[in-house]
Amino acid sequence: MSRRLGFYLLLAPLVVWLGALLIIPHIELLLTSLQVKVKPRVYEFGFGNYAAFFTEPLYWNTFARTALMSIAATALTLIVGFPISYYIAKLARGRSRAILFVLCLLPFWVSELVRTFGWMILLRETGVVSNTLQWLGLSSGPIEFLYNDAAIMVGLVYTSMLFMVVPLVTTLESLDDSYIEAGYDLGGNGFAVMREIVIPHAMPGIVTGCIVVFMLSLGNYLTPILLGGKDSLWFTEQIYAQFITRFNWEQGSAFGFLLLVLSSLIVWAGLKLTGQTLGQTVGRG
């Protein structure tokens, strides 16, 4: 009897956590999103807010663009993060390994806003990069690196790097060196060993990292807005606009819910494509 009580007591924080912070707000979100405004202070139940997403090309395009950019940012983070992780997990020893890890962690010692402003200082027309290029004589006039998709990409990859590197390092560390040596010993070159042994082994880490980075990028707000300027068009910006500047909570809630559902669908499709399951990934990664 008391053991069962103990069990429920242990379970309570989880239930409260999931209930109060996840389930109840989402139910609230769902209910709000199903209210369609008829006139001031009068609402009707309906799917009009969802219909707006699919009928207004702007919303749909913004979401598609956000998703594609996030996928690209995820891929880029993986491409940049994998060699770093491999180096940290397999090649670096002792101090240099700790230093590398800290370097990945360093951006997170300052707030996202400061981080993003750091990039703005570097990339703006009168910024460090532009001035350096002029000083070196590589450019005759100031160059604007900010306010384009590439700048958003840089910011997203930089912000996400740690979330890719940590799961990758963890899975790569669990790969015994003898597998890699066996791969070479049996006649494989570096590429074959990577493709047949290292990457299949690291797959759970890759998938975990990709899911986290994708979700973080999709849900990012500051980076695309500050670095992307007039072309940023990020879906979270649309949600913010609906909630705050348009006072249209119903539409904003519908967008929030659609973001949740569509991003889950994309992750699901990604898992299907790579033949992974979520349980396997989270369990091992």
Added chain:
Amino acid sequence: MTPESPVAYDLECRSLTKSFDDFVAVQSIDLAIPAGSFFSILGPSGCGKTTLLRMMAGFVRPTSGDILIKGRSVLDVPPNKRPVNMVFQHLALFPMMSVAENIGYGLRRRGVPREDIARRVEEALVRVGLPGSGGKRISQISGGQKQRVAIARCLVLDPDVLLLDEPLGALDLKLREHMKVELKKLQHEFGTTFVYITHDQSEALVMSDRVAVMNAGRFEQVGTAQDLYYRPATAFVAAFVGESNKWRGKVETADAGRLTVLTEDGVRIAGSGEAALAAGATVDVFVRPEAVALSRDAAGIASMANRMDGAVASVLFNGAASRVLIKAGAAQAEIDVALPQTGEFNDLAPGQPIHFGWSDAQTTCFRAG
């Protein structure tokens, strides 16, 4: 061991040395392994045997010296191009591949056509006694089967030399005994040269044509199992290979290798040693437990050069490998004696008086290091 014709050997090492910073792991090893033989390197952990094996495989670059395979230096050949393959300590079977994919891995790397791979993989599976197991996952097969898959994965590539890094270490005793015989049989069937490193003397002695005993980066002795056991070249080999009773003492008289030694316990022992040993030298004296004869009376051991009497301290029964510990001499030192399997001494009990003796020829003396 200087080879008369280099090509007669599958694997040779010449003055092979590897040092890490100020530590010398492998020191000037010379070695030549004839084609088709089973060669073991036996030594305690940390003796440098793994480094030596990894140099042969190509994972470690020697500091100096040369490695030749079929007479050709392979120093500049990377591991994936060397005609040697390795069975790793924990086998390193790729868990994400099936048995057949594991065995076919090397063939795929060589660009062998798909249908040839399938055929050769199945052939290899048949030869290691696992026909039809190709579709299984690595996690689905037993420890012994994994050993065979690991060996098949290498042998399917037809290497000049197969290197084995203590692959039996992880198995339980019964299976290990079985796999020893199995490995020897496989080696015989394939006719491939095996280089096997281990710290387990019984593995080395049972399977090998020749064994090198390695200690502190050097070879102490290279020879057949019998050589090592009965004619150890150094005190280390005598102590490391098989069981021995050991005394420390001073040479009293020396006559062309026939010695009398007075031990620190005050026992006088007649033994044999190298001719250079002279009176006054400090020596270690080794006597195998099975070299000692037991007798209930003094007459039974009258012909022995060394004769002692004492009391049974304990009987350690272990079937065919049963032993008697006897306390003897002024110091009441314990002497380890093998229990003859004739049944004559089955009734021995602690406290009983007993006579025992052994010949001087089976008493080996080495200058104490």
Added chain:
Amino acid sequence: MKRTRSSFLATVTAASALLIALGGAQAEELRLLTWGGYAPDDVVAMFEEETGIDVQVTLSNNEEMIAKLRATDGGGFDLAQPSQDRIAGAQEEYGIYKPMDVSKINGDLFIASMLEGTKKNTAYDGEVYGVPHVWGTSGLVVDTKKAPEVKDYVDLCSDAVAGKVSYRLKRPTLIGFAFSMGMDPFAAYGDTAAYQTMMEKVGEKLIECKPNVKAYWTGGDALINLLRSGEVVAAMAWDTGGWKLNEENPDITFVAPASGALGWIDTFVLPAKTQNEEAAYKWINFVMQPEIAAKITASAGNFTASKGADAFAEEALKTRFQGSFPQEAIDNIKWYPPVPAGLEDIEGKILDRVQAS
């Protein structure tokens, strides 16, 4: 289906507000939701000394003020300061304000015409909801050396300043461009269809103008940085930004556009669930005293509706004001009338379209 909407969010916010209120129950407290510069530290300290009321300042802007109050159904704050055009409409939609008891306010402290105007503009259902506090304009901030030809909003789209222009993607931009294109959006407030047509025209102009824009600014500091570094030479912005830059660089200043600067008045309103109405009235009467109002002018950069505060204002600021506003420019200021409910939906769609183009 008419119902009062309460939400989980509202409950949580109200609960936390209650906790905070309980925690600080000893000292009397005024929770003020306002703009940056409207409650400078020295003024807060003086008020606390005089009344013993502790002032908690939360900085915000029009949209966020309304969103915050909407989330709590008008709770969490005792006094708020939205612009006068954002009161009647928001009250009609969400009921987040409380009518004001004008008798508790010392009318003598106010410039009479402004007080009357704001009372009229913030009236809803026969009740008065707001009194004026700070007023100012938005127009153009121009580097007069580098972009001397920028005199009106539409000039921001000229080739001479291509790539060196910035404005916000917000309703003032739509309104300003409409005036500058020769239309009168305020006159069309009552006619949704006409307003829609007008805004579509403005939208087209803004889409056409987009290549000229370096970035749509979102925060005043970011814009000031862009102008200071010369990356932007002309922008649509508030007068204070221009005057601030003018202190550092005499070339840059606020220019009242030929079609008229847009005039705004930030007000005092009571949130529907204000818990300390008395303290709110005390604060209003306190900060409207001429000397105090002058301090707020110094800190916010804009003038107030306080009668006689000009006498205490900094000379430099007055000079800048006169530089930007000759008499005819003052006469030409277009004051924002209250926004009827629903117009913002039209504007939102247009702004979306501009953003996406």
